[in-house]
Amino acid sequence: MPRWRAALYRAAPALGLFAAARLTGMTVMALWAWHTGRSPRALLAMSWDSDWYLAIAAHGYGTTLYWPDGVVQSDLAFFPLYPGLVRLVTVLLPVAGGTAGLLVSWTAAGAAAWGIHLIGEKLYGRDVATTLVLLWGLLPHSIVLSMAYTEPLLTAFAAWSLYALLTRRWLWAGALAALAGAARPNGIAVAAAVGATVAYEAWRLFRGERRTDWRMWAGAAVAPAGWAGYLLWVGVRKGDPLGGYFAVQAGWTSRFDFGAGTLGFVRSVVTRPMDLGFTVSLLLTGAGVVLAALLVVERPPLPLLVYTAVLVVIAVGGSGFFESKPRFLVPAFPLLVPVACALRRARPRAAAVVVAALAGVSFGYGTYLLVLAPMAL
Template sequence: MTQPSTALLDAPTPPAAPRTLPRPPVAGAARALALFAAARLTGMLAVAVGAWLTGQKPFALLGRSWDSLWYAGIATHGYGARTLHFEAGVVHSDLAFFPLYPALIRAVHTVLPIGAGGAALLLAWAATLAAALGIHRIGEHLHGRTVATLLVVLWGLLPHSVVLSMAYTEPLLTALAAWSLYAVLTGRWLWAGTLAALAGLSRPNGFAVAAAVLATAAYEIVRRRGRVPHRLWTGAALAPLGWASYVLWVGIRKGDPLGGYFAVQRGWGSTFDFGAGSARFIRKMLLDGDRFVFAVTLLIVAVAVLLFALLVLDRAPLPLLVFSGVLLLITVGGSGFFESKPRFLLPAFPLLLPLACALARTARARPAHALLVVGVLAGLSVTYGTYLIVYAHTPL
């Protein structure tokens, strides 16, 4: 019988390959938040430098300009303290501003030894980080960590992302919207409805969150033939309460429960006319060669429409489609301050999903190309944001 080779028997056992431990979810989120914070801090630094060079105060530009003054006034003095009268039919009333952000400003101002402007900025910055984390969670849930990180970075590099560093309500609405939509995607209906109700108290277009919750709930009810848990019914019932309660309260205060709030908005020149007012403004802009800000606004809105079409073609989840679609419809179909339309679209982060997915594929195949794209976007965002706040003197 042939004896086995002693060389084989005595050979040392090769060491086991080291196990690769999966990164914890918090690591991916921390990296995304760090990149997002770097983008926003760079933008704020550029605004500060521009302000100092022109003899302006950075804090005043970020915390006490345009709508920020209205929110601070409501937080300090309550509703009815400020109404501006212009020509006939143009009355700017503070009732046009929804109450959640001013209420939070008042609470922080009461607890901390800072002024209303400082409290407003602190809340906006905290809400921006909460929104970025919620956006990352949605992107990771749908497409993985790379897409999630790029989605957050792209949101922080939008042309109007400088607003995320200001005392405005877009960060608060985006945070509530992102976490409400994530709750819908993961079946947490009570959270979804509660956060949607709060979103409805933050801004007029906050109703888009409730619309997403209601549409998805209706779809689930039909798909399951009514066999859904009571939490779904409760969440759907909660979703529109915030927006509806404030609109009704303003209407009662104005003596017209159903139409009073919309009369207030008409006083600001804001109506929904299916885009007729915007079309007239665009025609005037094209014929008269109007301001640079308006041309950029038109380009941003056109790109948003294209991105929504891509989102539909990609068969994005229903709540994301409804949320983005309602925001886009309000923006395109509404008249009023044309230059504010990009700001109204800031919460519509799902529109960036097709770009984030495409950029993730590019990053895997050609990392240098993806880095170049992000670098160009960063440069444009910082440059245009600084121009918008420091030099343009345009209502946001």
């Protein structure tokens, strides 16, 4: 049996559990959407950021909205890979943009789950890998894995790039990191993982523990190309090559302020009543920080540690749209490694209760986010 087919065969139970989790989540959401007189497909394909991506896929860049409170929302804030793939699907298949977006996202989610399983299997064994994939599919914000959003695409390229790093396939790691960087702003975390791993290998080369390999340097050089290339393109278009993209993000009230905005939001939550979604977002972001600390204790390989750390720092250190921070952490699947390892060590009944509780939270909260919540996902 070819190696890739054997790996897919071993991952089949995990992929089946992941698919069952996401299908159940979508079914619960669809039933409640129908109950409220709304279309499940429209909610999945055309909610919040999905509208921006589909508009870019259909018409290209060039839309800017000006709001009375001074917020300036330009579609240049959205990276090009996902709308480009949506446009390609609409050219190849007789489907509308919303359906094409869902096809891209669902395919990417499946590829991401397989990549996560490969990493988990290599580092911790098949049982932990299966649990890790299932937990990723049961995150409170895992509904975005079923929507026309970019998190599945980023996670897919990230997982396979990290696996390539773990197996020392340097060119593949760099190329996949470049694609991850073209998918989302926080895709730079994958390039950071590649760069840190290559720097560590260079140090070992200096000490004479490894032989030099030109592929390693080529992979490191290619890794940030997607992210840096789009930033430069936006900068040139805005007349400021280095700062143009960050000016666009500032128009969305999104900037990196080293956590000042996060602290201000925490103060607001604890001093006055807030919508359920904001409070839960604070709790989930805090849980992400705790899981990051537990991951450090687990001493994972350097690529996973750097990738996860950069995602957490970007989420916690950035300001604006606090309700979206848990979504920004969805691609940080290594955060679930300590939980997956603990569940495999637990008694089967206890583990089953925990998984069932997570499933209930995931399906219920995902339905709330998409059908009932008044704030952006």
